[in-house]
Amino acid sequence: MILWRRPWRRWVRIIEYGAIGAALVITLAPVYWMVTMSLKTEIDQFARPPRWFDFQPMLGHYYETFFIRPFGHYVMTSALVALISTALALTLGTLAAYSLARFPLRWRLHRHLAYWILSTRMFPPIVTIIPLFLMLRHLQLLDTMTALILVYTGFNLPFVVWMMRGFFQELPVELEEAALVDGDSRLGMLWRVVRPLVAPGLAATAIFCLITSWNEFLFALILTQTDASITLPVGIAGRVTQYEIKWGAMSAAGVVAMLPMLIFAMLVQRHLVRGLSLGAVKA
Amino acid sequence: MRRSTTHDRGSPERALASCSPDSPPPSLHLSGIRRERWVPLLLLAPALIVLLALTVYPLLYAVRVSFRAADDEAWTLVNYARLFTDRFFAEALWHTFVYAGTAVTVEFFLGLGLAWLLDRHIRGRSLFRALLLIPMMIPPVVVGVIWRLLYNPNFGAINGTLQQWGIDTSALVWTASPRWALLSVILVDIWQWTPFMFLILLAGLQAIPQEPYEAALIDGSSAWHTFRHVTLPLLKPAILIALLLRTMDLLRIFDQIFILTQGGPGFATEVISLYIYKTAFRFFDFGYAVTMSFALLLITNLISLAFIRLIRAEEGLA
Numbered sequence: 001m002i003l004w005r006r007p008w009r010r011w012v013r014i015i016e017y018g019a020i021g022a023a024l025v026i027t028l029a030p031v032y033w034m035v036t037m038s039l040k041t042e043i044d045q046f047a048r049p050p051r052w053f054d055f056q057p058m059l060g061h062y063y064e065t066f067f068i069r070p071f072g073h074y075v076m077t078s079a080l081v082a083l084i085s086t087a088l089a090l091t092l093g094t095l096a097a098y099s100l101a102r103f104p105l106r107w108r109l110h111r112h113l114a115y116w117i118l119s120t121r122m123f124p125p126i127v128t129i130i131p132l133f134l135m136l137r138h139l140q141l142l143d144t145m146t147a148l149i150l151v152y153t154g155f156n157l158p159f160v161v162w163m164m165r166g167f168f169q170e171l172p173v174e175l176e177e178a179a180l181v182d183g184d185s186r187l188g189m190l191w192r193v194v195r196p197l198v199a200p201g202l203a204a205t206a207i208f209c210l211i212t213s214w215n216e217f218l219f220a221l222i223l224t225q226t227d228a229s230i231t232l233p234v235g236i237a238g239r240v241t242q243y244e245i246k247w248g249a250m251s252a253a254g255v256v257a258m259l260p261m262l263i264f265a266m267l268v269q270r271h272l273v274r275g276l277s278l279g280a281v282k283a
Numbered sequence: 284m285r286r287s288t289t290h291d292r293g294s295p296e297r298a299l300a301s302c303s304p305d306s307p308p309p310s311l312h313l314s315g316i317r318r319e320r321w322v323p324l325l326l327l328a329p330a331l332i333v334l335l336a337l338t339v340y341p342l343l344y345a346v347r348v349s350f351r352a353a354d355d356e357a358w359t360l361v362n363y364a365r366l367f368t369d370r371f372f373a374e375a376l377w378h379t380f381v382y383a384g385t386a387v388t389v390e391f392f393l394g395l396g397l398a399w400l401l402d403r404h405i406r407g408r409s410l411f412r413a414l415l416l417i418p419m420m421i422p423p424v425v426v427g428v429i430w431r432l433l434y435n436p437n438f439g440a441i442n443g444t445l446q447q448w449g450i451d452t453s454a455l456v457w458t459a460s461p462r463w464a465l466l467s468v469i470l471v472d473i474w475q476w477t478p479f480m481f482l483i484l485l486a487g488l489q490a491i492p493q494e495p496y497e498a499a500l501i502d503g504s505s506a507w508h509t510f511r512h513v514t515l516p517l518l519k520p521a522i523l524i525a526l527l528l529r530t531m532d533l534l535r536i537f538d539q540i541f542i543l544t545q546g547g548p549g550f551a552t553e554v555i556s557l558y559i560y561k562t563a564f565r566f567f568d569f570g571y572a573v574t575m576s577f578a579l580l581l582i583t584n585l586i587s588l589a590f591i592r593l594i595r596a597e598e599g600l601a
Binding site (some may be wrong): 003016017019022023024026027028029031032033034037044045046048049050052072092093094096098099100102103105110113117120122123124125126127130131132133134135149152153154155157158161186207211214215217221222232233236237240247250251253254256257261262263265266269272276277278281 | 286322323324326327328330331334336337338339340341342344345348355357397400402404405411413414415416418420421422424425427428429430431432433437438441443444446447474478479482483486487490521524525528531534535537538541542556559560563564569572573576577578580583587
């Protein structure tokens with residue numbers, strides 16, 4: 001690859017940069033278009049030819065969406081559900097992961113358990129959601145945030161176990177042994193010695209859980225009905241599938257649903273590969 | 284001071300240790316501790332209970348539901364028999380396979396190309412990488428909104444821009460045409476998920492050590508020969524993982540199609556998850572919906588098993 005014949009080299013470079021540039025435009029233009037739609041008046045929105053750059057930006061759609069329509073409320077619900085379920089999954093999952101990483105069980109049970117836990121993550125969600133719906137209906141938990149929190153905790157748990165198991169396995173055992181020799185209790189040692197060491201991994205895992213919960217649609221669509229528990233994606237979907245659609249308001253809601261995720265993604269850049277491949281590819 | 288308080292509070296394993304008669308001396312290392320026999324299980328139990336309650340129990344419950352007809356309490360195989368006669372089920376499955384097969388293929392080649400382009404010293408590489416990853420991070424519902432804005436035949440940006448360039452777009456109605464709707468939703472998937480392939484394959488490329496390339500250089504291999512016989516074999520594990528994860532996700536596709544077309548026009552973009560959803564929550568035939576979801580589970584399991592076997596074989600070689 002280093003031995004490109006000289007005269008070709010410049011052209012190859014130009015084509016390469018051209019390809020990257022084209023990929024960037026195709027990637028970003030659709031997102032940019034939605035952002036402009038959220039800032040345009042109705043006249044600019046429907047103008048022909050489309051106004052990519054020359055329009056008068058205004059924030060009216062945002063005001064309407066989040067203060068007049070109930071989307072501000074949906075954002076709160078989404079955030080609460082995501083935060084609580086992430087905290088729960090992180091607590092339960094980290095303890096389980098530590099156990100699987102540090103204590104070899106009889107009959108290699110720790111490995112079988114780890115793979116079984118991973119396999120629950122591989123279930124298509126439509127398979128579990130119907131029986132869950134019937135069960136939650138029986139428990140009269142439909143249309144509550146509790147139901148969503150429960151379901152999302154179960155959904156994130158395998159991911160936390162699998163990720164944190166990987167992070168624990170990378171820690172040298174000696175530090176923990178030293179703490180135990182010093183007379184620390186197992187849980188005290190976990191909190192004071194291990195927690196600071198896996199903090200970056202823990203933070204990345206938490207952010208992945210937040211992203212999954214915030215973006216989740218199918219479970220929320222089925223388990224929620226009224227403003228008591230409707231999350232942001234369900235709120236958007238409910239309006240977008242109607243006949244007459246307020247595109248400005250929808251775009252504003254879309255931008256607000258998207259922005260925190262982009263910021264989160266930047267925060268976990270370093271762990272992105274690992275998180276998205278469930279720890280299979282370590283970069 | 285602080286340490287002694289946690290001591291006194293006493294964790295469960297400490298209590299167990301003090302009552303066991305043959306408790307070994309306190310200076311222990313982590314492997315093979317008798318005193319802490321219950322700790323691993325205590326740590327595991329809460330997570331396992333939650334998982335059992337939220338995945339295994341529902342699954343067993345679903346098995347029961349699948350053996351009941353719509354409004355009958357008796358046990359029956361009606362739902363399973365219906366799988367083989369339901370034309371719509373077969374068609375939804377077919378759409379799912381077309382969708383998954385096309386999308387995963389195109390995403391793989393585009394992602395590989397992009398990864399190859401960015402796996403070298405290019406100015407601003409990390410910025411390019413970050414920007415190229417954006418679509419993947421957007422909530423699927425929002426991706427649906429974005430593409431409805433683009434595809435709309437009346438005010439959509441795509442047709443508008445094409446007209447501006449003097450192209451006749453009267454036949455281009457994207458998701459509104461039964462013929463092109465499936466292709467249109469596949470394009471959206473390609474837009475959103477090519478970055479995933481790109482990311483995993485780029486990580487795979489960057490993990491390849493320098494030595495084999497130097498060897499190939501000394502042997503005087505051509506660029507293509509090097510790629511074919513050095514890069515590809517070393518990249519194979521990453522390729523398999525990326526294909527596996529993407530295929531699993533594609534087979535369960537729901538969100539974007541729900542927003543873009545709701546399975547229409549007609550039945551043109553009805554994929555299996557959507558058909559199951561409608562059967563359960565529009566026609567309230569939970570028994571048949573659950574039965575179809577088992578068929579989907581079986582299919583995804585078979586495919587993932589095949590992949591995992593390939594991955595294991597690859598690891599065996601390494």
